[in-house]
Amino acid sequence: MLLNSFNDDTDVGSADKTSVCDACSEDLSSESRLRHILSEFPIERRSKQDLTRADEVLRISLDVAEHLLRCGGEIQRVETTVECICRAEGAVHVEIFCITSLIVAAVRMDDNSYSTQIRRIYSTETNLCKLEMLNAVSRDLCAGRITLSEAEERIRTARFRKKYPIWLSALAYMFTSASFTIFFGGSYLDGAASTIVGLFIYIFSSVFGSKINKFANIAFVSTVAGSVAIFLSFLFPVLNVDLIMIGSIMLLIPGLSFGSSLRDMLFGDTISGMARMIEAVILAATIALGYSIPLILFGGIL
Amino acid sequence: MSDLIPTAIAAVTGTIGFALIFQTSAKRIPFVAGVGAVTFGVYLGLAYLWQFEFISNLGATFTAYILSYILAKILKTPYSVFFTPGIISLVPGSGLYYTMSYLLQRDYSGMTVYLYATVWTGLGIAAGIILATTACYLWERIRNFARDKIK
Numbered sequence: 001m002l003l004n005s006f007n008d009d010t011d012v013g014s015a016d017k018t019s020v021c022d023a024c025s026e027d028l029s030s031e032s033r034l035r036h037i038l039s040e041f042p043i044e045r046r047s048k049q050d051l052t053r054a055d056e057v058l059r060i061s062l063d064v065a066e067h068l069l070r071c072g073g074e075i076q077r078v079e080t081t082v083e084c085i086c087r088a089e090g091a092v093h094v095e096i097f098c099i100t101s102l103i104v105a106a107v108r109m110d111d112n113s114y115s116t117q118i119r120r121i122y123s124t125e126t127n128l129c130k131l132e133m134l135n136a137v138s139r140d141l142c143a144g145r146i147t148l149s150e151a152e153e154r155i156r157t158a159r160f161r162k163k164y165p166i167w168l169s170a171l172a173y174m175f176t177s178a179s180f181t182i183f184f185g186g187s188y189l190d191g192a193a194s195t196i197v198g199l200f201i202y203i204f205s206s207v208f209g210s211k212i213n214k215f216a217n218i219a220f221v222s223t224v225a226g227s228v229a230i231f232l233s234f235l236f237p238v239l240n241v242d243l244i245m246i247g248s249i250m251l252l253i254p255g256l257s258f259g260s261s262l263r264d265m266l267f268g269d270t271i272s273g274m275a276r277m278i279e280a281v282i283l284a285a286t287i288a289l290g291y292s293i294p295l296i297l298f299g300g301i302l
Numbered sequence: 303m304s305d306l307i308p309t310a311i312a313a314v315t316g317t318i319g320f321a322l323i324f325q326t327s328a329k330r331i332p333f334v335a336g337v338g339a340v341t342f343g344v345y346l347g348l349a350y351l352w353q354f355e356f357i358s359n360l361g362a363t364f365t366a367y368i369l370s371y372i373l374a375k376i377l378k379t380p381y382s383v384f385f386t387p388g389i390i391s392l393v394p395g396s397g398l399y400y401t402m403s404y405l406l407q408r409d410y411s412g413m414t415v416y417l418y419a420t421v422w423t424g425l426g427i428a429a430g431i432i433l434a435t436t437a438c439y440l441w442e443r444i445r446n447f448a449r450d451k452i453k
Contacts, residue, residue, distance in 0.1 A: 072324075077380065128383045129327040135380050163325055176319025183312035184396045242399065250316070250395040251323070262428040263435050288402040295406055 052113035054091075058105060059117065060141075060148050061085035063155050065103055066119045068134050071127035074260065075269045078103065081138045088142045099272045100124070100279075123214075133158035166206075173202035173251060181247030186240055193232045193239050194247040200228045201251050215286050218252055222290020225252075230298045245291060252287050254280040306346065313342040313391040320387040330383055333373055337388030341366040345392060355419055356426040359392055363430025364437075371438050394423040 051059075061082045069078050079096045086094045086107045093108040106116040137154045140146045146154070163169070177198030178191035186194070204221045212220070225248045233241035257280035265273030317338030321331050345362035352358060370385035397420030404413035 072382065072386070073380070074382065126386065127325045128321075128330075128380075128386065129325045132327060132330075132379050132383055136378075139378065164322060168322065172319045172322035176316050176323065179312045179316035179319055180395065183309055183316055183391065185309075242403065246396045246399045249399050250390070250393065253393055253395050253398065258424050258428055260431070263431050266432050266435065284398060288398060291399065292402055292406055295403070 052109075052115060053089075053111060054107050054109045054113040054115035055117075056148060057086055057089040057091065057109065058082075058107045058115045060151055060155070061089075061107075062103060062105060062117055062119050063152070064134050064138050064141075065098070065105075066121065067155065067159060068131060068138075069098070069100070069103065069121050070124050071130040071134070072124060073131055073134075075099070075264055075272045076267050077135075081135075084142045085138060088144060089148070099269075100275050127163075130158050130161060133161065169206075170199060170202045174198040177201070177247045177251055179247070180250040181243050184243055184246050186243035186247065189236075189238065190240050190243050191247070193229075193236070194244045196232060197225050197228050197244055197248040198251060201225050201248055215282065218283060219286045219290040222249075222252060222287050223293045225249075226291040226294035227298065230294050234298075249287060249291065254283045257283070310339070310342060310346075314339050317387055317390055320390045324387055326383060326387060330377075330379070333377070334384055334387050337366055337369050337373070337384045338391060340369055341388055342391050355422040356429070359423050359426025360430040360433070362392055363389060363427045364434045367431060367434030368437070371434070389427070392423070392427055394420045397423060 064085065065078045065082045068081060069075075073081075075098050078098045082096045082098075082103075082105050083094045086105075090110045091107045092110050094105070095107075096103070096105040098104075101121045103119040103121070104116075105118075106114070108114045134155065137146075137151050137158065140154075141148075141151050164172070174195035175198075177194045181194035182188065182191045201221055201224075204224050205217070208217050208220060226245060229241050229244040229248065232244065233239045257276050261273045261276035261280065263273075264270075264276060314335055318331060318335050321334040326334055341362045344365045345358050348358035348361040349355075366385055366389045367381070370381040370383075370388060373379075373384050374381035397416050400416040401413055401420055404410070404416060
């Protein structure tokens, strides 16, 4: 409606597009167009008093659900959480649809207020402590032990909870990589070499993990890990490069995605299950591709 | 037998490492390590009896899930806190690597062997999760039914 009040004289998306506002006949560049619309037609924000009880209850329950899903919660848990919190707060009707990247929920309260809200999930990471904290918030809300405002405060605490310090996370990567090298039959020397590969995986995952696409990041980190393993085996020919690589692969592999996807499908969440399964297969293929590049370039294969 | 001791220790330390990577709270890590140890023990026992990846992974996953479920009920926390890192030693990392390695070497018979082993392992874990989830679901239904009857 607002956009119709502008006369576009160029194609949408072109670099030098300009618009003329019907209201004030001012020429506008594409960059300032949105700002101009907002200044001409200010959006009236709803004050907190205007929000219905349904809005508030659904907002809090979706805050919990969103962060549960972001830190590795299952689809069934997310849906159950929203439903339980809304019912505990007096909802008479709750509808919830959740997939790995989206939550849509609608609620009707006992005072006949009604609300529908959605949340888009862009990224997920496994954070079991946060999952536990949010689950406790949900449990306490459902049991009536805390109010919505107390829940909001605890959600904020869970969201901004500090992770383990960098040195401990790096040590965990090194320790895990070495453990799985020994687990799959490597010597203690292979395990020691694997710690270095684990450290590189941690550094590159931390630096690039949030900046580039997930699959590109995994491919890049796999290539770096494979290259470091081969370089170490050049320096110390006694090392078993295969077992060092296997130990480090365990840090990247989507371990339980396949099983979780089947469980999701078993419980009727077919779309989520399929999405998880396809993601697991693509990730496994990406890891294989990443490790195969240094094997081809420096490993003498092919 | 003596070879198994470092392997078992590595399975448990790997599980603890993953618990830290997954940001498990410090007070839960001993329980996670316990789940990891039991899971690997069951895997070894079943692998000794059947020598079939599917059965041993199914049994180990089933045990890990049930154990995680019980701990979750006792400690009032999501089961995945114990299950996700606890089962990590079953993940077929070596199968994936050797499948890729033999494929690059164009040794298709070797690749097929590892590919089958990897797929059987994945299916065993998936079947274990499905069976255990169904068992827990049925148990909750029966418990709720009994509770309603008593009321």
